[in-house]
Amino acid sequence: MRNLLILALTLISFNMLRGQSKTLKIGIAGLTHTHVHWLLGREAFEDIEIVGIAEPDKALAARYAKQYGFSMELVYDSLEEMVEATSPEAITAFGTIAAHLEVVEFAAPRGIHVMVEKPLAISLKDAERMASLARKYNIHLLTNYETTWYATHHELKSRLDAGEIGALRKVVIRDGHRGPKKIGVNKEFLEWLTHPEYNGAGALMDFGCYGANLMTWLMEGQRPLSVTAVTQQLQPENNPLVDDEAMIILTYPKANALIQASWNWPIGRKDMEVYGLKGVLYADNGKDLRKRIAEGYDGYQEEQFSVKERAYPVNDPFAYLVAVVRGEINRAPTDLSALENNLLVMEILEAAMKSARTGETVHLPE
Template identity: 65%
Template sequence: MIKKTCFIWFVFLTTLTTLAQEAPLKVGVIGLSHSHVHWILNDLARKDIDIVGIVEPNKDLAQRYAQQYGYSMSMVYNTIKEMIAVANPEAVTAFGSIYEHLHVVEVCAPEGIHVMVEKPLAVSIAHAKKMKMLARKYNIHLLTNYETTWYPTNHKAYTLLKEDYIGAARKIIVRDGHKGPKKIGVNKEFLDWLTDPIQNGGGAITDFGCYGANLVTWLMDGKKPTTVTAVTLQQQPENNPKVDDDATIILTYNDNVNAIIQASWNWPIGRKDMEIYGVNGVIYADNKHDMRVHISKGYDGFTAETFNLEERTPPFNDPFSLLKAVVRHEVVLEPNDLTALENNMIVVEILEAAIKSAKSGKTVKLNAND
């Protein structure tokens, strides 16, 4: 009888766990000014997450998107606390300015609500450290989302590098950017803070430099660079009067590796690509799906392979699937993962050092123990 009762309880608890994992994750969207918010609004009918509330004090913006996507204005709140009290989300995604990320964590962490912010994690090390402290104190997950995290080419490149396919890495070049936020026609609400040195932390050096810092930190297994040197330009002062719009960041590592991050709002064509040079060959991750590998042969010859890769499998194919999987304990993030807090603390440190270097004209040394 006791064994039968224990078995029934086991089945009952297993069923409850399964139902909890299968139930959609209740998510609140905080801010609509970041145009990456279209990523989640474009898929409101998805089954794995349930948008239970939106925080946006700018009602004109909220109404505009309500008409575009069909959500009810009754689910739009003025403050995070109002939304939490009514909608009770399990997690939130932040689509406001980078400066506001700290406030999101300050409000949500004490409530035990997990947070995912758009890249980068924070505008400064000071903000990032406060966010990390709160995440640890209240035991919440704090993720950072990058578009390039979901590129199958980047993951294939990582695998080939770790399998020694091109030999030991010597140089990594990451290029990201477009013609500039005003030229590509971002909405005013986004443009206002994206070109503000306080709200965004910088211009292109922050907006697109973070991609390279994130990817290089990942490829280097979470190591910090020993030095950071940066040069910034303002090639469109009429469009970006307060911030840089072109940045070149050079990172050096103790193991004979250097990385060059080219972040710009002045590319004639939008791009997110990466090159990894090893002792024996080079990997070209040209875009999300296309990749080439050249293996050295003689002086200037090489054998060539090309890849056209399919989308990654769930939950590693988009940020919201991964957020649910992490919150539901289906996926455990490693410290060096692209979305992980530890990786992104280093990203913020690199960006802050790069901004300091560009302003001073000097190389900045990083302390490996910080």
């Protein structure tokens, strides 16, 4: 009887520990990137616990504390103080893109995993340094894009891989809105989003990264042969230091892509058209997908699909982070959040900036 009681207590203790380990302790590095609302306003699952926030701007932190009901005792002046006091297992970076390197330089040697908001870094040099640290210290370094969680994109790729529209030949990806100032982003975000020292560029970096990320995924990690880009500044009064319009052309041996990144769309959009030899797949947004199969010269048959949200944990960046850290998901190098994919994204973006600056096509090494 005594042995049975000991066994029962052991099993209870094991299950309690296992339940505790399931919850990932997350620290937040910065609050100036307004994508942080995604995390702060997230439904209260038991998969994560926000143990600390590093944000020196106490007025900003107090504003969000009031909005979301967290205690200001969670807020620390620096990343060092927050980590020392709370020992997070992972850090989510919601500061400037330029600050991503600093976060990884601090977190990686301590074995702390990192998820940054898109894009991975402000430059290819920073991205390569971050990758080197992640590999050296064996941490996960993920990049979060809104479009990663669009169910239509995953349904589109499944249908493309199944050959429903034939071999891939052309992709058109459009992302953007009216511009940060016009849509009313807060001053803390606007100050760095429209400054090249902190964001790297304007619309080219902010929205061009989506297309480069999706195209790298669709092409199974294949490097483009060349990158050609044109940028414009159509709102100099609102974006005096950076571009607000970018068109990026990627060429591959048997396909090409046009990425249209803009702060000048009258209506915000994140959509994609994928053309094969037999037809087209249109991901109009995160829920609506269309397929057209060619008939004759300009005829077609169209089907429309309303795609359901993907299942947990691949429907949400923070659930995905937990699953990756806990070893429940073995990500592929081509995955949308993967380090390898996003290193190539940075190579494409840097080539695009060079092309726009010089007026010449940039050929990438094989």
